[in-house]
Amino acid sequence: MEITVVGCGYVGLVTAVCLSHIGHKVTCVDIDKEKINQLQNGLSPIYETGLEELLQKNIALGRLHFTTNHKDSYKNTEVIIIAVGTPPKQDGSANLDSIYQTALDIAKSIVNDGIIVIKSTVPVGTNSKIQRYIQENLISNVHFDMVSNPEFLREGSAVYDTFYSDRIVIGTNSERAARTLSAMYKKFNTQAFITDPSTAEMIKYASNAFLATKISFINEISNICEKVGANVEDVANGMGFDKRIGHAFLNAGIGYGGSCFPKDTRALVHIASDVEHDFDLLKSVINVNNKQQKLLVQKVVSTLQEIKGQHIAVLGLSFKPNTSDIREAPSIKIAEQLIELGANVVAYDPIANENAKAVLPNEVRLVSTKEEAINGSDAVLILTEWEEFKDMDLQIYVELMNKPIIFDGRNCYDLKRVKKHNIEYHSIGRPIINAYMDTTLFLER
Numbered sequence: 001m002e003i004t005v006v007g008c009g010y011v012g013l014v015t016a017v018c019l020s021h022i023g024h025k026v027t028c029v030d031i032d033k034e035k036i037n038q039l040q041n042g043l044s045p046i047y048e049t050g051l052e053e054l055l056q057k058n059i060a061l062g063r064l065h066f067t068t069n070h071k072d073s074y075k076n077t078e079v080i081i082i083a084v085g086t087p088p089k090q091d092g093s094a095n096l097d098s099i100y101q102t103a104l105d106i107a108k109s110i111v112n113d114g115i116i117v118i119k120s121t122v123p124v125g126t127n128s129k130i131q132r133y134i135q136e137n138l139i140s141n142v143h144f145d146m147v148s149n150p151e152f153l154r155e156g157s158a159v160y161d162t163f164y165s166d167r168i169v170i171g172t173n174s175e176r177a178a179r180t181l182s183a184m185y186k187k188f189n190t191q192a193f194i195t196d197p198s199t200a201e202m203i204k205y206a207s208n209a210f211l212a213t214k215i216s217f218i219n220e221i222s223n224i225c226e227k228v229g230a231n232v233e234d235v236a237n238g239m240g241f242d243k244r245i246g247h248a249f250l251n252a253g254i255g256y257g258g259s260c261f262p263k264d265t266r267a268l269v270h271i272a273s274d275v276e277h278d279f280d281l282l283k284s285v286i287n288v289n290n291k292q293q294k295l296l297v298q299k300v301v302s303t304l305q306e307i308k309g310q311h312i313a314v315l316g317l318s319f320k321p322n323t324s325d326i327r328e329a330p331s332i333k334i335a336e337q338l339i340e341l342g343a344n345v346v347a348y349d350p351i352a353n354e355n356a357k358a359v360l361p362n363e364v365r366l367v368s369t370k371e372e373a374i375n376g377s378d379a380v381l382i383l384t385e386w387e388e389f390k391d392m393d394l395q396i397y398v399e400l401m402n403k404p405i406i407f408d409g410r411n412c413y414d415l416k417r418v419k420k421h422n423i424e425y426h427s428i429g430r431p432i433i434n435a436y437m438d439t440t441l442f443l444e445r
């Protein structure tokens with residue numbers, strides 16, 4: 001099949017590469033010349049496990065092309081997939097400027113019948129509006145069908161998620177389009193769920209909002225656990241055995257970040273208010289998340305008493321492991337608070353240092369190894385659960401820190417493992433381990 005993907009961001013690029021890998025001829029377009037240049041040379045502008053290898057392979061096989069020439073790439077293609085950004089506006093609603101611009105370009109370029117797919121996350125009703133908008137602006141007498149086809153890819157494992165997804169949602173009023181899209185995705189071997197466009201659009205928001213709800217819920221439970229002396233990890237495990245609940249997305253931490261959950265939860269609150277529905281539950285989820293991102297620093301303050309002039313090491317800056325993305329990462333707010341309190345902050349991330357430089361306060365010193373960050377520090381804050389931190393020898397903290405005090409925002413270490421070292425360890429929703437004052441008696445139970 002001949003497919004054009006518009007937008008070479010996370011979603012567009014991964015989709016394009018994976019579709020070419022299952023044998024389709026894919027052209028990927030973007031307005032960013034530098035990015036296209038890089039991609040034409042087989043270099044991925046984003047860090048995504050397995051992506052660059054597949055990119056190079058499929059370029060070499062002649063199935064994958066990159067261009068800035070929008071008009072030509074829309075002309076003779078069967079399916080156009082729109083995967084441009086829908087960033088949040090000041091009021092939380094989605095900015096659809098790029099979607100409308102792309103729709104106009106398509107209307108003024110297509111000369112054959114075809115299918116137009118919106119993969120970008122868009123408010124409910126957008127597919128119908130875009131269908132009318134394209135229809136009104138068409139310059140040729142062609143027929144096109146419209147499909148809402150939301151994505152459920154996690155950054156860091158987006159390639160894996162594309163090949164092994166739980167579901168493919170196809171929202172369309174056209175049986176022909178549903179058949180064509182099902183055939184296009186057939187080799188991914190996943191059941192397609194076919195519905196109408198508005199329902200498909202809502203499935204996307206409802207899924208992200210529900211996952212965010214699970215996270216805020218377990219974070220609230222973790223805060224209570226800390227006060228009553230329970231262990232949130234075991235609570236989540238115990239809950240997860242119930243198949244109606246499941247184990248996934250019950251890891252307590254410093255709150256969700258990234259380019260999706262914060263944006264989509266705010267957008268859904270906005271979508272609800274547009275139809276005069278006050279989405280109280282989701283507003284609370286967002287509030288809990290904002291509060292959760294501040295709690296770790298409060299713990300540091302109450303433990304160290306005086307933060308001013310202290311050397312604080314931050315390990316991990318990306319919003320989660322295996323990505324260099326720091327958009328809405330909790331590390332940003334945490335670093336800002338620490339700097340405001342007068343701490344000397346030294347930070348390290350295995351791959352996000354470069355991206356972090358642009359958004360972190362200038363006072364944060366970025367270093368290229370975790371040892372450099374930890375060396376001589378008065379406290380370590382772990383903000384991303386990279387394997388590199390999880391696997392490290394804990395004795396490094398004892399050897400390199402002034403006095404080993406760790407604030408682990410991601411529960412990277414088993415408590416029994418920590419107890420073997422002379423470390424003071426504060427994690428989320430679990431008892432404090434204090435080498436000097438044993439406060440963990442109930443662990444022995």
Ligand code: UGA
Nearest residue numbers: 151152153154155249250251253255256257258260319320
């Ligand atoms: C999320 C969804 O998981 C994808 O299904 C969706 O397609 C994507 O958004 C999107 O809308 O494009 P992503 O933002 O890449 O994917 O990352 P997640 O793995 O979902 O993690 C989001 C945040 O939640 C991270 O900050 C992570 O640390 C946090 N999280 C996740 C927790 O705090 N606890 C958990 O148990 C799970």
